[in-house]
Amino acid sequence: MEASKPHNTLPKQDFLKVKGRELELDRHGYLANYEDWSENVALAFAEQEDLALNDKHWEVIRFVREFYETYDTSPAIRALVKAMKEQFGPEVGNSRYLHRLFPDGPAKIATKLAGLPKPAKCL
Template sequence: MSETTTPDHLTKLPAWSESQARQEASKTEMPLTDARLEVILLARQFYSAYGFSPSMRPLIKFMAEHLEISKARSIYLMQLFPPSPAKQVAKLAGLPPPKSCL
């Protein structure tokens, strides 16, 4: 059985690990900093709670509930995960791509 829905997204959430995320991040020249890991772990928490990968707005709202408010902004996510934050976060979190992302 394949573990991916697309070449880059896992379907078996337990197969994810921080080291796997670091490896994937290094392929995109996007080192896995503490700030990025914080968002990735929140996205996994969101998925666990709601059963789907968050698009941008739900991710920001969830971040506002769990992090300091200055981080719950689209500009913050754009700086961390260009060019498509929700898609990049899902990819690094081992989640399926958000439905609203092409």
């Protein structure tokens, strides 16, 4: 899936600058330390991704952070959809809804904005 997309053109960086602080990133460009997260981190990543965040985005971002705290796992898409369906019902817990919010991949982008590690790839 990812191979068909153009490579990220952003310069590779090891730190994310947020309010004068430099936060360490991992090799995927995700936040290295989950505890470093704040809403400003999400906003900084969103800017990188060219994404204007609304309440629906924040709902997902907060949800994946809770998911991570509960399961010690960064949610891949299938688990994310199923978990959101259980909590919010089928209107929100479906992949079309989530793809509209995060066109470059809901699990991939939402976890990044939420300061989690990149979800492990499916086989």
